[in-house]
Each structure stands twice: as C-alpha cells, then as structure tokens.
Amino acid sequence: MKLTTYLWNKKISIAGTFFLVICIYMMGFVFKADLQYQHALVFLILLCGFVSLCFDYFRRKLFYDEMLGILSQLEEKYLIVEMIDKPGFPDGDIILDILYESNKAMKERINSLELSVTEFKEYLEMWIHEVKVPLSSLDLMNYNESTDLKGQKKQIDKLKQYVEQILFYARADAPEKDYLMKRCNLNKLVNNVVKEQKDLILGNKISIVKDELDIDVISDSKWLEFIIGQIVNNSIKYIIVKMREDKTVKGSISFGVNKTDEMVILSIKDNGIGINERDLQRVFDKSFTGENGRRTTASTGMGLYICKKLCDKLGHIIEVRSNEGEFTEIKISFGKDKYYEFR
Amino acid sequence: MKNILIVEDNLELAKELKTLLERNNYSADYLTSFENIVEQLVEKAPDMVLLDINLPGADGESVLKQYRAVSDTPVIMVTSRNTDMDELLSMSFGADDFIGKPYNPSILLLHIEAVFKRIGTSDSDDIMRYKDIVLEPSRGVITVNGQSVELTKNEMGILSYLFRAQGKIVSRDELISYLWDSDEFVDDNTLTVNINRVRRKLEECGYNDIIKTKRGQGYILE
Numbered sequence: 055m056k057l058t059t060y061l062w063n064k065k066i067s068i069a070g071t072f073f074l075v076i077c078i079y080m081m082g083f084v085f086k087a088d089l090q091y092q093h094a095l096v097f098l099i100l101l102c103g104f105v106s107l108c109f110d111y112f113r114r115k116l117f118y119d120e121m122l123g124i125l126s127q128l129e130e131k132y133l134i135v136e137m138i139d140k141p142g143f144p145d146g147d148i149i150l151d152i153l154y155e156s157n158k159a160m161k162e163r164i165n166s167l168e169l170s171v172t173e174f175k176e177y178l179e180m181w182i183h184e185v186k187v188p189l190s191s192l193d194l195m196n197y198n199e200s201t202d203l204k205g206q207k208k209q210i211d212k213l214k215q216y217v218e219q220i221l222f223y224a225r226a227d228a229p230e231k232d233y234l235m236k237r238c239n240l241n242k243l244v245n246n247v248v249k250e251q252k253d254l255i256l257g258n259k260i261s262i263v264k265d266e267l268d269i270d271v272i273s274d275s276k277w278l279e280f281i282i283g284q285i286v287n288n289s290i291k292y293i294i295v296k297m298r299e300d301k302t303v304k305g306s307i308s309f310g311v312n313k314t315d316e317m318v319i320l321s322i323k324d325n326g327i328g329i330n331e332r333d334l335q336r337v338f339d340k341s342f343t344g345e346n347g348r349r350t351t352a353s354t355g356m357g358l359y360i361c362k363k364l365c366d367k368l369g370h371i372i373e374v375r376s377n378e379g380e381f382t383e384i385k386i387s388f389g390k391d392k393y394y395e396f397r
Numbered sequence: 398m399k400n401i402l403i404v405e406d407n408l409e410l411a412k413e414l415k416t417l418l419e420r421n422n423y424s425a426d427y428l429t430s431f432e433n434i435v436e437q438l439v440e441k442a443p444d445m446v447l448l449d450i451n452l453p454g455a456d457g458e459s460v461l462k463q464y465r466a467v468s469d470t471p472v473i474m475v476t477s478r479n480t481d482m483d484e485l486l487s488m489s490f491g492a493d494d495f496i497g498k499p500y501n502p503s504i505l506l507l508h509i510e511a512v513f514k515r516i517g518t519s520d521s522d523d524i525m526r527y528k529d530i531v532l533e534p535s536r537g538v539i540t541v542n543g544q545s546v547e548l549t550k551n552e553m554g555i556l557s558y559l560f561r562a563q564g565k566i567v568s569r570d571e572l573i574s575y576l577w578d579s580d581e582f583v584d585d586n587t588l589t590v591n592i593n594r595v596r597r598k599l600e601e602c603g604y605n606d607i608i609k610t611k612r613g614q615g616y617i618l619e
Binding site (some may be wrong): 214217225232233234236245248249250252256259261262264274275276 | 482
C-alpha cells in the first residue's frame with residue numbers, strides 16, 4: 055500500500071483536521087484567546103492526528119503487504135485465507151470473513167463438480183467395457199459369416215440400449231433445456247417401450263398384462279419412455295434369471311395405473327426373482343448391484359440410478375416394492391397438474 | 398407406387414433405407430450431394446421426404462422451412478437428435494412426423510404408412526381381397542357375397558397379415574410380432590384362440606378350413 059494512496063483515501067479526515075485548526079484560530083481571534091494557548095491546542099490536535107494516522111497506516115500496510123507478499127508466493131492463490139491472521143481492525147476482519155465464506159462455498163461447489171466428473175469417468179469406463187461385449191460378439195459373428203440374424207439383432211439391441219443409457223446419463227446432469235413437460239399418454243409410452251423390447255420379451259416368452267392405461271400425465275415423453283424402458287429391461291433380466299432356475303415359471307410383466315386425487319401412479323410389476331430386504335433401499339444408489347447383480351452378468355447398477363435422477367428432475371416420485379422370490383414392483387407417481395386438468 | 402426421397406448424409410444408411418423401402422413396395426431414391434437441397438427436392442418431386450436433421454452444410458430444420466414455403470409434400474424427420482425439443486421444433490416447421498435414430502425398421506414403415514394414410518393418399522388401399530372375401534380393416538369387417546361379419550382388432554390383424562402374405566406360410570412368431578407392432582401384446586394362447594375365432598367366422602361365411610395349419614411351420618391361406 056502506497057502512502058499517497060492511503061493519504062488520498064483519508065482526505066476527508068485530514069481536511070476535517072485542518073478545518074478544525076482554522077476554526078480554533080478563528081474562535082481564538084473572536085474570543086481574544088491567548089495565541090500561545092491556541093498554538094498549543096493546534097499542536098496537540100495535529101500531533102494526535104498524525105500519530106493515529108501513522109499507527110493506522112502502518113497497521114494496514116503491515117497487513118496488506120503481508121497478504122500481498124504471501125499471495126505472490128502462493129502457488130494456489132485460493133489458500134490465502136488459511137495463511138493470514140485476523141488484522142484486528144474492523145474492515146480487515148470483515149473482508150477476511152467474506153473471503154473465508156466465499157472460499158468455502160467455492161470449495162464445496164468444486165467438490166461436487168469433481169465428484170460428478172469422477173462419477174462420469176467411472177461410469178464411462180464401465181460403459182465402454184459393457185459396450186465391447188456386444189461389439190465383439192458381432193465382430194465374431196461377422197467373421198464367422200454367421201446367418202443367425204436373430205442373434206445379431208439381440209446384440210444390436212443391446213448396443214442400442216447402452217447408447218440410450220449413456221445419453222440419458224449425460225442428460226440427467228445437463229441443464230434444464232433438454233426436457234419439455236407436456237401431456238404424455240401412458241398407454242402410448244408403454245406400448246412404445248414394449249414394442250422396442252419386443253424381441254427380448256417374445257424371445258423369452260414373457261407375457262405382457264396391461265390394465266387400462268389410457269391416461270395423460272405431465273412429463274417429458276422421451277425421458278419417461280427411457281425410464282419405463284429401463285424398468286422393463288430390468289424386469290426382463292430378472293425374470294430370465296428366475297426362469298433359468300425354475301423352468302415351470304412363466305414370466306409376466308404387468309402395467310397398471312392408480313388414480314388418487316392428487317396423483318396418477320403407474321405401476322410396473324414383474325414376477326422375477328425379486329429383491330431382498332437388505333438391498334431394497336439401495337437399488338436407486340449409483341453402481342449398486344446388490345445380490346441380484348451377482349446373479350446376472352449384465353448388471354451395471356446404473357439403470358435405476360439414472361431413472362431416479364431423471365425422476366427427481368421431472369418431479370416424479372419413483373418407489374420400489376418387492377418380495378424376494380416373488381415379485382418386484384416399481385411405482386412412478388405423477389402429480390396432477392391443476393392447470394392442465396382445468397383445461 | 399409411392400416415391401420416397403431419402404435425404405441422409407450417411408450414404409450407407411441411405412442405401413439400406415432405400416433397400417428397406419423398396420422391399421416394402423415403395424420406390425425410393427436418395428440424394429448424393431447436399432448443395433441446394435431444396436432445389437433438388439423440388440426437382441425430384443417425391444411423394445414423401447425422409448429428412449435427416451444433421452446434414453453437411455445445412456440444418457435439416459431450415460431445409461424443411463424453405464421446402465415448406467414451396468411444397469406441401471409430407472416430410473418425416475429422421476434423426477439422432479431425438480429430444481422432445483427437437484421434435485417440437487421440427488413439427489413447428491411443418492414436419493409430418495418425427496422418428497429418432499436408431500429406429501426400429503418396422504416402426505419406421507408403420508410411421509410412413511400412417512402419414513400416407515393421414516393425408517389420404519395411401520395407395521395400399523385398405524381393402525384386400527381373396528377369392529370372394531373382401532377385407533376392410535378400417536371398418537373391421539369382412540364381406541362375402543354381401544354378407545358381413547365383424548372382426549375384433551386382433552382377428553383383423555391376423556387375417557390381414559395372412560391376406561397380405563397370400564400363398565406363403567406365416568409362422569406364429571411372425572404373426573405375434575406383427576400384432577405386437579400394432580400394440581396388441583398377445584401371447585401364444587391368445588393367438589391360438591384368436592385364430593380359432595377367425596376360422597369360425599370364416600366358416601360362417603362358407604369358407605371352411607381356409608386357414609391351414611402347417612405343423613411346426615405356421616399358417617397358410619388356401
């Protein structure tokens with residue numbers, strides 16, 4: 055801190071002091087006071103002013119010079135607050151507090167970003183490994199000049215699904231512009247999902263049971279279709295596991311709708327292997343595969359996590375209910391929008 | 398035969414699309430240069446355009462906008478940009494339909510047919526004939542010598558598929574798959590029940606055993 059800057063900053067107090075001096079002389083003249091007395095008074099005032107100014111100046115200079123010095127030496131400038139003691143004068147204290155708080159907030163923000171970046175990296179790596187499986191199958195089929203079109207289709211469907219999944223994973227983190235809330239017909243969405251996974255469902259002789267679903271909800275149709283698709287895909291996966299263990303089981307996935315005053319609830323229920331109680335609360339956690347994940351190879355623990363994330367963004371509530379060995383039921387609740395209802 | 402023009406910069410994909418469309422009784426062509434797309438479209442005057450959104454040097458949406466200014470030809474946007482927002486934008490520029498990549502080929506065909514039907518120029522005229530049987534899917538009835546019998550949606554689906562495959566064996570899987578594509582998620586048992594119902598209804602019209610069972614292969618219309 056330069057002396058001139060400091061003095062310029064203090065110009066009002068300095069001008070005030072000089073004004074006071076002039077006043078004293080003028081009053082001394084009016085009241086015919088002793089000139090010696092006036093000089094002494096002025097001298098005292100100037101001395102006091104000068105001393106306090108010097109004290110103040112050097113205190114600040116010490117503080118800010120130290121701060122600047124440390125700052126210039128620091129590699130990571132944001133650590134400055136950790137290196138400085140409180141100066142003991144109010145504005146310095148306040149600035150330091152503000153710096154400290156804003157630094158803290160920034161650190162939290164960076165932490166959460168760092169977390170999501172590492173999360174994404176981990177997911178990406180896992181995803182690449184997943185995607186290589188159908189790719190190499192197709193590669194082999196091509197090499198062997200396979201004519202098993204159905205087998206190829208199966209691998210292609212798998213690829214499609216992985217690509218969908220990573221797209222929506224990226225979208226779940228993206229800004230809001232990616233989705234559009236509008237009326238969607240549940241029946242139409244469910245039909246699309248079932249048709250999309252037709253080969254897998256028919257190939258495993260799983261039957262589809264649909265209640266009356268012809269109800270509109272307010273959501274983003276693409277996102278919701280993806281969510282339902284993931285749930286159905288999980289159902290298929292775990293029905294297949296069950297059917298493999300018990301040949302007499304006939305797989306089925308049923309869709310139903312429950313309407314209450316405030317909610318429309320879509321339920322998707324399968325008679326697969328179910329989820330045990332311990333794992334039930336954690337199925338929406340990232341990368342959680344649980345015991346069931348170990349029973350099938352194709353479990354990444356990402357499907358339901360992404361579903362939950364998307365549902366949170368869309369404002370839907372997603373819940374799971376299950377009895378191990380009997381069924382799994384996923385429920386998605388949509389708030390009824392009064393505005394849309396009214397129209 | 399309807400002529401469909403494919404505007405797609407990935408030529409391999411465009412070729413495959415052409416094959417798919419030609420196999421399904423459309424004539425198809427694709428663009429190989431992407432300069433002055435709108436002029437080329439106007440010049441070729443197709444019955445429908447399949448338009449990709451991401452094109453080299455041009456944006457499908459703006460192509461659509463310019464094309465709409467000079468023509469009412471139906472346009473289906475086919476694209477990998479498949480958010481609701483893209484769909485909304487395309488529709489607001491005058492697209493007739495919107496399909497996201499990667500699409501299921503049979504669903505693409507259904508969409509094309511639906512668009513033609515909607516604008517009323519479908520030449521796969523609904524009515525199908527076999528011997529004296531007249532099948533009208535839009536009304537859900539079959540008529541034989543003036544006598545009409547009503548069919549349910551499933552029955553109509555089965556019969557129209559058999560009609561279309563005249564003389565060829567249709568497997569049960571094929572039938573189920575076809576019904577699923579038209580939103581009827583029947584299982585094996587339901588199919589059997591429905592086939593029997595169709596047979597009974599045909600018997601009412603005097604056609605006994607017109608749907609033959611080929612063991613282990615499927616059904617055939619005789």
